[in-house]
Amino acid sequence: MPTDLLFWLLVLPGIVVGAYAQSRIKYNVAKYSRTPALSGATGAQVARYLLDARGLEQVAVEATEGVLSDHYDPRSKTLRLSQSIYYTPSVAAIGIAAHEAGHAIQDADDYFALEMRNLLVPVVQLSAQIAPWIFIGGLMLDLPRMAWIGAILFGASTFFALITLPVEIDASRRALDQLVSHRIINDAKEIEGVRAVLRSAAWSYVAAAVSAIGSWVFYLILLFARGGRNRS
Template identity: 60%
Template sequence: MEAGLDNALLWILILPGMILGGLAQTWVKGAVSRFSRVPLSQGLTGAQVARMVLDSKGLRQVRIEPVRGVLSDHYDPRSQVLRLSEPVYGASTIAAAGIAAHEAGHAIQDAEDYAPMEFRTAIVPLVKAGSSIAPLIFFGGLLIQSPAVMWAGAILFGASSLFALVTLPVEFDASRRALNHLQGLGILRGEGEMDGARKVLRAAAWTYVAAAVAAIGSWAIYLLMSRRR
């Protein structure tokens, strides 16, 4: 009976992240695909949009480079480089404008020492260590039947969950900044274009929500197993 309850609890912890993750990925791919076919009335490419947003905040030192892949767009705070995927860098579409402005929003966060982003950057080494070493420590403790070692692995794994949670305000804030700049700088015109960018960024935000739910669920499983032992 107890084993059955444990199995049911494990599924309760795992399923929400799996379901949300699948739905979020489908949603974001659908939104990006749809609005990647809608041209931007201003005729600006993603790279030009990002440049306009950055320059409006005096961030001319931030470079913009193309990078291979799809949805591989990101800002590197260490080298102050904004990297846009090839479908975004040279495209003149609603989706490209929204994604480019979002990544520029991260560069602005970095320049303004936005606290959640600073904290997220600071814990990256811990997260990398946690994601690679924590499972080894945890299952090593399980193998030698040491609850203390298992708890150490479970707590270290929690860094990934903390990172996923801190990512939420960072990403939501970047999207808010993006929409404000797209409208304020006249990059998007009319409610139709703004609504398209809003849908793309909203769909992308749900991928981070799904990741946070999945991370918390995984961490809860580690903690549950440690407590059972």
């Protein structure tokens, strides 16, 4: 099979799923950002309430720049919400804020998948910079061991994408459970709105995993094909 065709067969699914995920995120976040939360609580207020209810008063909640730049930083124990989430009393805002609070609760619970992902962060950051050069250099210089080191580093990024899936899905599950159990949302339409926002965000992580797997398999096939030619 031609290399170009193989590349697209393996990488295209991730691109398609990624495009679908982005369209769903934009649609649902835009739709439910215009839907007021019946409680009148902003994203920041919801995050603070859920953290305090879990005994996590030491976790700070801050506003940050950017669009959908919301994240939890386990190193500084800080939950950062984009300004449109931090200050807005909308269904989308409280859903996203609760999701990030879910990560802080995972951290407090020593959730294994989150701990594993956190350990991989420096490795993945390094591999993203050097893996392509090592892999390509190994192929061009006909140094199989060097190319395999590059492929293994690519594998770390693939594993990171895979382990991110259960982390994000669990955080969304915790978010919805906490919002309902604390009666922050109890209207059926609000619940469905939060679920739609969280579900669409999950698709972006599915896309990342599919893309990472496809790319890694392509690199491995190149290596095995090169090895087969060398033996012949």
